[in-house]
Amino acid sequence: MDLDAYEPDPAIPDEACTAAGELRPHWRRLRDALRERDASRERDAAALAPAERSSRAAGDLGGAPPDGIPLLLPERAWRLLEAGLEQRVRALNHLVADLYGDAAIVRDGIVPAAVVRGSPQFRVEMRGAVRPDGVPAAVCRIDVARTPGGFEVVRDNVRCPAGGDRMVANDRVLKDRLRSAYVACAVRDAPVYASALLETLRELAPGGAGPRVVLLTPGRYGTGFAEHARLAEAAGMELVTGADLLVDDGQVHLRHAGGRRRVHVLYRQVDDDFLDPLAFRPDSVLGVPGLLHACRRGSVAVLNAPGTGVADDPAVFAFVEDAIRYYLAEEPTLPGVETWACSRPDHLEHTLEHLDQVVIEQRGNNEVLFGPALSAAERAACAARLRAAPDGFVARRVPEVTTAPCFLDGRLRPGAVTLACFVLQGRRTRVVPGALCHPVSHGGTGGGGGFQEPRRKDVWVVPDIASG
Numbered sequence: 001m002d003l004d005a006y007e008p009d010p011a012i013p014d015e016a017c018t019a020a021g022e023l024r025p026h027w028r029r030l031r032d033a034l035r036e037r038d039a040s041r042e043r044d045a046a047a048l049a050p051a052e053r054s055s056r057a058a059g060d061l062g063g064a065p066p067d068g069i070p071l072l073l074p075e076r077a078w079r080l081l082e083a084g085l086e087q088r089v090r091a092l093n094h095l096v097a098d099l100y101g102d103a104a105i106v107r108d109g110i111v112p113a114a115v116v117r118g119s120p121q122f123r124v125e126m127r128g129a130v131r132p133d134g135v136p137a138a139v140c141r142i143d144v145a146r147t148p149g150g151f152e153v154v155r156d157n158v159r160c161p162a163g164g165d166r167m168v169a170n171d172r173v174l175k176d177r178l179r180s181a182y183v184a185c186a187v188r189d190a191p192v193y194a195s196a197l198l199e200t201l202r203e204l205a206p207g208g209a210g211p212r213v214v215l216l217t218p219g220r221y222g223t224g225f226a227e228h229a230r231l232a233e234a235a236g237m238e239l240v241t242g243a244d245l246l247v248d249d250g251q252v253h254l255r256h257a258g259g260r261r262r263v264h265v266l267y268r269q270v271d272d273d274f275l276d277p278l279a280f281r282p283d284s285v286l287g288v289p290g291l292l293h294a295c296r297r298g299s300v301a302v303l304n305a306p307g308t309g310v311a312d313d314p315a316v317f318a319f320v321e322d323a324i325r326y327y328l329a330e331e332p333t334l335p336g337v338e339t340w341a342c343s344r345p346d347h348l349e350h351t352l353e354h355l356d357q358v359v360i361e362q363r364g365n366n367e368v369l370f371g372p373a374l375s376a377a378e379r380a381a382c383a384a385r386l387r388a389a390p391d392g393f394v395a396r397r398v399p400e401v402t403t404a405p406c407f408l409d410g411r412l413r414p415g416a417v418t419l420a421c422f423v424l425q426g427r428r429t430r431v432v433p434g435a436l437c438h439p440v441s442h443g444g445t446g447g448g449g450g451f452q453e454p455r456r457k458d459v460w461v462v463p464d465i466a467s468g
Helices: 025-039 041-059 075-099 113-117 164-177 179-184 193-203 225-235 291-297 308-312 320-328 345-353 376-388
Strands: 071-074 139-147 150-157 213-216 238-240 245-248 251-254 261-263 265-268 301-303 339-341 358-362 368-370 393-397 403-408 411-425 429-431 436-440 457-462
Touching: 025 071, 025 179, 071 075, 075 139, 075 150, 075 308, 075 320, 075 411, 075 429, 075 457, 150 308, 164 193, 164 225, 193 213, 193 225, 193 265, 193 411, 193 429, 213 225, 225 238, 245 291, 251 291, 339 345, 345 376, 345 393, 403 436
Parallel strands: 071 457, 213 238, 213 265, 265 301
Antiparallel strands: 139 150, 139 411, 245 251, 251 261, 339 393, 358 368, 358 393, 403 411, 411 429, 411 436, 436 457
């Protein structure tokens, strides 16, 4: 891992190197620590073996094992990012509660009604079921890119945000494998994600002390079962399926050999459609009949609440900064990537005029069209689709994402990175430092709608060092 051999693209701002190609001060500290580690590899061989086994275990979570080079964020940059994330998640919770309550933000003309009605994740069944003073989105993953102008939000994930289990895996792997470098770089101690998650969920439990928190999984045959099991074990939550639970007298109970045990918090990893066959899909065998009734009564906290996915909608994304001003009376400190909801005539016209400069994303669908890569004929076909069904599409500006040292194709090279920042919203807000990074080859689809994830990268918050 010789960072001196790293060669960034001089045309693209880089996290590790200055415009002159020199390593920044905090990266030089990492370089020196890695050199020392490599020089003492024989001495550390016994300590590294368990980390290697942990790395293989982390691979079981899906995808490639973690990238061996962390991303370093100076404390000052992290503090700015942290404040922006806290603000955004507070506003997102206000937005979800309002949309299923009085919908004041729609009534006052801030968010168009057509944008909300057109969201595939808006659940009319949840109207009146989200308490205005509650926290419908306790676990949020905000995907952020760093651009030459600063951090920008790429996507909000508040329905069933993935990646928490990988935070646990990265904690075990990289902080063990790179322990000496971790100490040498004076990395800020981060709360352990699993324990912070459990503490957050307990804060939102109805009733008195000693709440029971369970993680609801679709079951062992689901694609995410290994991740759910690992996260539940790390956090100290009971892992359950719908068949393990029942609703009686408006309360959720866990079936047990010694009798029923009341459940106060249900951290769900089951999609809305399958959560309650009495409220959503009647053919679901994964959920709990009557769960929505118990949720309405306030006897159980279902987190994140059904219907929170409306805040993930790319068309709603275009109005989150307006929501910050509306609910918090504050100016947004963390901007989102410029987004145009084609349901608005002025946004549609802007999109059509700049098709060669934007990414087109279909709502409720994974289809993404990278405008700069389309031929003239493909752009004409795309324009026809937008005119025919504008409510179904959004356009996004393609940000210029900074690069960082990444292992891509077996060698150290610059890759664009996005941070998947986890924000836990209980009675207080916890932004877990370090988060995750998703390196992608620069110059491809990075910065539009869907970032590729060939490797996971840890993020270390380090002290500010004068550049002189």
